[in-house]
Amino acid sequence: MLDELGYRCEAAHCNFHLRGDESDRDETFVRELCAAHCIPLHVTHFDTEGEAARRKVSIEMAARDLRYAWFEQLRQERGMDWVAVAHHRDDSVETFLLNLVRGAGINGLKGIQPCHGYVVRPLLGVSRHDILDYLNYLQQPYVTDSTNLQDAFLRNKIRLQVLPLLAELNPAAAAHIAETAGRLAEAAAVYNDALEAARRRVMPDPFHIELVALQREAVPETLLFECLHPLGFRSAQVHEVWRSMVTPTGQSGRRFVSAQWELLRDRTALLLRPVTEGKAADGCALQLGDGARPNPGVRPSSGAWAGPDPEIPFPVVSGAPVEVLLPEGKLTLQLVERTADFVIPRDKQVACLDADRLPLPLTVRRWQAGDKFVPFGMKGRKNVSDYLTDRKFSLFAKERQRVVCAGPEIAWLVGERSDNRFRLTGQTRHVLLIRYEAKEDCMK
Structure with a gap:
């Protein structure tokens, strides 16, 4: 049809190798059809099952991502304006009902949109029945994906069972549903305009939803749904999050997880972080030079801060700063001689430690249950867990907290407080400066 209307068209076919001989039959059919109409054809083959296993997603999702990525690549390479796909009205109706059954807000009940980026759907206003009638009128053969005739999947059950039943109740049911989706x-x-304004009122950044601000909104649970559903949280999960906020038994500390995000019900806010952040590498061991303590008046020997994690290198030139890369930021370490004009930085992100009293090696890791240190200015030991609780850290912030250890002892609670045992004194000759820089501001 597009060719007859005067558009310059090229066809693209994906063989996903999911249906054995039938997949090859489809490819052969497309090749013969394009050859008969002199339409340039591009064909690609995908290991769809392997891609789904590698990414740990459904085969349907893997196939979708593979084809649309290839379509866009092809569009750019061939200098084409649009990618036209064959979704029709009944596909949109199925999507509407599928989202309705699963639970969706207004944005999930719009059906399939006629245009999304460079993807257009010129047949979206035409029913499957009308398309088949047109093919019969042209005496044009066609092939059918046999899996579309199986009710193993929810979408197929809607197509094969629900829509025919609705048609018995009202022959125009599909058309009316499509009209409703359009409205x-x-x-x-x-x-969405009103939603975005409300979202800005309750979310000071993409990782926090303020509870008091949320509860001041006219429809807080609906707003909560619209904030969380795009992050992959199901409607039932959102309802449980809401219950944790409003019921007398609701307690802070409860967690909810989607495929990509983790949510924490904290005291005053709902905190969000990517799932991968919670699984970030724990830490690495570092060694100063060749492991020997620097002698007074002697520069440290040549060497490197060496760590077992190959993803975090620690190159150093003798006497130069060393950068320790972490998933959430970096540490910069530098050994300096203490002179008369040395000034101790008044910055929580910088630790000044007496290098001559530090047991080696130094290590950087997450804090662990049972860790103790002597906070700067104090004499007695304190549990790190108690210190973080006193500082009102959220569970997410606690899990992110790192420590720099000197041998078996904690030398610095990173970004918080150094250990009093390694403070600078009148006898300090060499100072280890450690500066922490976060990738981005993460409120606790």
């Missing part, structure tokens, strides 16, 4: 799409544009 909801228009209403969603107004809704």
Whole structure:
């Protein structure tokens, strides 16, 4: 049709190798059809099952991502304006009902949109029945994906069982659902403007939802859904998050997890972080020079801060700063001689330690249950867990907290407090300066 209307068209076919001989049959059919109409054809082959296993996603999701990435690559390489796909009205109706069954807000009930980026759907206003009638009129053969006739998947059950039943109740049911989805799409544009304004009121940044601000909104649970659903949280999960906020038994510390995000119900806010952040590498061992303590008046020997984690290198030239790369930021370490004009930085992100009293090796790791240190200015030991609780750290912030250890002892609670045993004294000759820089500001 597009060719007859005068558009310059090229066809693209993906063989996902999911249906054995039938996949090859489809490819052969497309090749013959394009050859008969003199349409340039591009064909690619995917190991879809392997891609799904590698990414730990469904085969359907893997196939979708593979084809649309290839379509866009092909569009750019061939200098084309659009990627036209064959979704029709019944596909949009199925999507509407699928999202309705799963639980969705207004944005999930818009059906399939006619245009998304460079992807257009010129058949979206036409039913499957009308398309088949047109093919019969042209006497054009076609092939059918046999898996579309199996009700093993929810979408297929809607297509094969629900839509025929609705048609018995009202022959125009599919058309009416499509019209409703269209009106909801228009209403969603107004809704989304108001939603964005409300989102800014309750989310000072993408990782926090302030509880008091949320509860001041007219429809707080709906707003909560719209904040969390795009992050992969299901409607049932959002309801449980809401219950944890409003029920007398709701307690801080409860966690909820989607495929990509983790949510923590904290005292005054809902905290969000990517799932990968919670699984970040714990830490690494560092060694100063060749392991020998620097002698008074002698520069440290040549060597490196060496660590077992190959993803975090620690190159150093003797006497130069060393950068220790961490998933959430970096530490910069420098050994300096203490002179008369040396000034101790008044910055929590900088530790000044007596290098001559530090047991080696130095290590950087997450704090662990049972860790103790002597906070600067104090004499007695204190549990790190108690210190963090006193500082009102959230569970996420506690889990992120790192320590720099000197031998078996904690020398610095990174970004917080150094250990009093390694403070500078009148006898200090060499100072180890450690500076922490975060990748981004993460509120506790």
